[in-house]
Amino acid sequence: MNSPKIVYCHCAYAQVVPRETKEAVLKRLCDSGVEFEATSDLCELSARKDPVLLKIASMGEVKIAACFPRAVKWLFSAAGTELDPAKVQVINMRTESSEAACSMLMDPQIVPNWPIGKASPKPELVEN
Amino acid sequence: MAFSSNETFNVVWPDEVDCSSPELRFQSIASLLEKGYSVSRKTGLPEGNGLTESQNTIFLTEKSANELPSIRGAYVSTRGKNSVALVDAIEGAKSSLGLIKREWKPWFPVIDYDRCTNCMQCLSFCLFGVYGVDDGRRIQVQNNDNCKTNCPACSRVCPEAAIMFPKYKAGPINGDNVSDEDMRREKMKVDISSLLGGDIYQMLRVRSERAKSRFSKERDSEKALNERQKCLIKLAESGDIPAEVLMSLPSPEEIKRRAEEAAVKAAAARGN
Numbered sequence: 001m002n003s004p005k006i007v008y009c010h011c012a013y014a015q016v017v018p019r020e021t022k023e024a025v026l027k028r029l030c031d032s033g034v035e036f037e038a039t040s041d042l043c044e045l046s047a048r049k050d051p052v053l054l055k056i057a058s059m060g061e062v063k064i065a066a067c068f069p070r071a072v073k074w075l076f077s078a079a080g081t082e083l084d085p086a087k088v089q090v091i092n093m094r095t096e097s098s099e100a101a102c103s104m105l106m107d108p109q110i111v112p113n114w115p116i117g118k119a120s121p122k123p124e125l126v127e128n
Numbered sequence: 129m130a131f132s133s134n135e136t137f138n139v140v141w142p143d144e145v146d147c148s149s150p151e152l153r154f155q156s157i158a159s160l161l162e163k164g165y166s167v168s169r170k171t172g173l174p175e176g177n178g179l180t181e182s183q184n185t186i187f188l189t190e191k192s193a194n195e196l197p198s199i200r201g202a203y204v205s206t207r208g209k210n211s212v213a214l215v216d217a218i219e220g221a222k223s224s225l226g227l228i229k230r231e232w233k234p235w236f237p238v239i240d241y242d243r244c245t246n247c248m249q250c251l252s253f254c255l256f257g258v259y260g261v262d263d264g265r266r267i268q269v270q271n272n273d274n275c276k277t278n279c280p281a282c283s284r285v286c287p288e289a290a291i292m293f294p295k296y297k298a299g300p301i302n303g304d305n306v307s308d309e310d311m312r313r314e315k316m317k318v319d320i321s322s323l324l325g326g327d328i329y330q331m332l333r334v335r336s337e338r339a340k341s342r343f344s345k346e347r348d349s350e351k352a353l354n355e356r357q358k359c360l361i362k363l364a365e366s367g368d369i370p371a372e373v374l375m376s377l378p379s380p381e382e383i384k385r386r387a388e389e390a391a392v393k394a395a396a397a398r399g400n
């Protein structure tokens with residue numbers, strides 16, 4: 001089975017993610033030799049409706065190191081990109097310790113936590 | 129010739145350049161991210177297809193360019209470079225591609241449609257035309273860049289706590305879960321009609337239809353301004369609205385014009 005793809009958000013335009021956590025996670029990724037997509041700021045990609053978001057949505061299982069899952073979900077949606085709720089795990093670097101964030105990210109098992117509510121697409125209706 | 133793009137620049141870092149140290153990788157990637165690039169770490173050579181084959185892509189290599197498949201984009205050699213020299217070389221390659229990234233504002237509202245009831249209060253409230261409706265008359269954030277930096281006022285007037293500002297300091301506006309306690313808190317339940325002193329827009333429309341005198345029109349716009357200011361001051365007292373936003377409020381005439389415009393849009397969206 002393929003490991004989930006990894007996306008890392010550097011939240012470059014605000015100080016809301018602790019610097020220590022961001023650096024520890026990025027360093028761990030760089031040291032590990034795994035493949036990953038690092039983005040300067042997911043909010044920027046959403047504001048620009050950048051095609052990188054579609055690329056992320058088409059990756060299959062994905063772990064996204066960023067902030068609150070609810071914010072990340074609707075940032076993708078605002079750019080017209082929906083992800084399959086069964087295939088996404090968001091790791092919240094605003095609230096997790098750097099050790100916890102790193103170990104969740106590197107764990108080959110995915111623990112989906114995409115918020116699902118009344119307006120959210122059902123998994124089988126997801127379009128990438 | 130330079131032209132502007134709405135896409136970010138992507139640096140592809142394949143594992144063929146992995147003789148570089150992990151420390152150089154970390155420092156270079158961190159510095160590129162700070163400068164607004166995206167970085168793709170690849171465990172195989174880029175295939176030269178899909179989104180990486182964009183004119184916004186820079187490929188890192190240890191080979192000379194003519195040894196690589198002919199794919200668009202620029203190449204930068206990592207050979208013998210420290211992280212500063214590497215980032216400089218990437219910046220140089222970007223300039224030679226002649227692309228300039230369009231400006232953007234990191235502060236804008238994001239709607240949680242799992243919570244939104246399409247009540248249009250945000251559209252009615254915002255004086256800066258941030259909100260609009262889509263073809264299906266659903267509320268939408270349409271003009272991100274019009275939003276006033278650090279002002280989360282519309283998230284305070286949303287009765288459903290459906291408006292997030294992901295870079296805000298505290299929950300639930302930052303995207304944290306909305307708790308029952310949040311919903312109970314008075315500040316989460318700012319009632320826009322009472323803030324605006326009744327249906328001020330409707331009142332203004334009716335009065336202007338009756339072709340009121342210049343004097344009463346002035347009174348109406350003055351009242352609209354006063355009520356809005358009261359509302360903003362109340363929100364400012366909760367510590368949310370930056371003083372610069374209050375200071376940069378448009379003139380009473382302009383507020384009236386924008387408020388009417390927003391009210392017409394909201395009424396049309398509700399199907400009135």
Ligand code: SF4
Pocket residue numbers: 009010011012014016017040041042043044066067068071072075294295
């Ligand atoms: S998605 Fe979250 S972590 Fe990423 S840039 Fe936006 S606020 Fe920052």
Ligand code: SF4
Pocket residue numbers: 239243244245246247248249250251267285286287288289290291
């Ligand atoms: S005020 Fe809130 S619930 Fe009403 S339309 Fe705006 S986002 Fe939706």
